Amino acid sequence: MSLPVRLDEDGAAAPPRENGELAFGAPWESRLFGLTMALVEGGQLDWETFRGRLIAHIADWEARGRDETWDYWQRWREAFEDSLAIAGLVDQQEMDRLVRRLARRPHGHDHPHDHHHDHTSERAANTAGEIDE
């Protein structure tokens, strides 16, 4: 067997791919995770408080009789939305208005021109611009 001398991204031991499943199944999941950790690192969100809410939402789902497919990141999202609302960081009415507006966008709204780079940030900036429309 050939063993890597440099354990970089392309090496045989490259994490986390080498070990199987990716941590995120969809872009919104990693986005949600990143937002949460940004607020934790910035000190606006207390990790233990958030963790307590995550535990509560998971327990709540289990108590509902597991009637829907398990989706860990949905539970995380619920805990995150709770945390933001309770901390007063996001106004619920403003959130509802924006979600409605985003839902009305025509298909293909975030691909106005042909390019291939990762434009997650760019999209967020565009979305932010829509808030005040």
Add this chain to the structure above:
Amino acid sequence: MTIEDAGPELRTEALEALLVKKGLVRSAAVDALVERYEQDIGPLRGARVVAQAWTDPAFRARLLEDGMPAIRELGFGDNTDAHVARLVVKENTESVHNLIVCTLCSCYPWAVLGLPPAWYKSPAYRARAVREPRRLLAELGLELPPEVEVRVWDSSAEVRYMVLPRRPQGADDLGVEQLTALVTRDSMIGVERL
């Protein structure tokens, strides 16, 4: 469509936009964070820790005594898991096999293993790791002899666990880097033996 029906994609996008607008986060910083957790922090760190423990008895002793300071010696545990008080490393032996789980949510030793795989967060794993660990391990391909005791460690707010697997047979002549390549994420969770 009602607000409640809006998919998580839309809601997450809206959350980000609102937080950006309030100046609470910058999207570029979120990009960087995600990239750090996806690319830089992963089980390779844990593998390096394990290989060091296999080849350096003094390090192994320090690691088993108190995990966090020991992994910092190798340059890990920087910002990650800053909110976690302790990393406890459980050593597998001939007679004891360790398994880690978080029964309440998904606590996991990020600093050394990166982000947990989906199955680690599943209701089935979280419940069965405690209720019937031996059977669960067998289903995952690890049949343990009856004389081996299985110890299950449930993560808590204060403590994260990691398993120090046994060094594989025939790996005596390998150096740290070669040994590192032999260590899998699953072996450090305890669902695999090397």
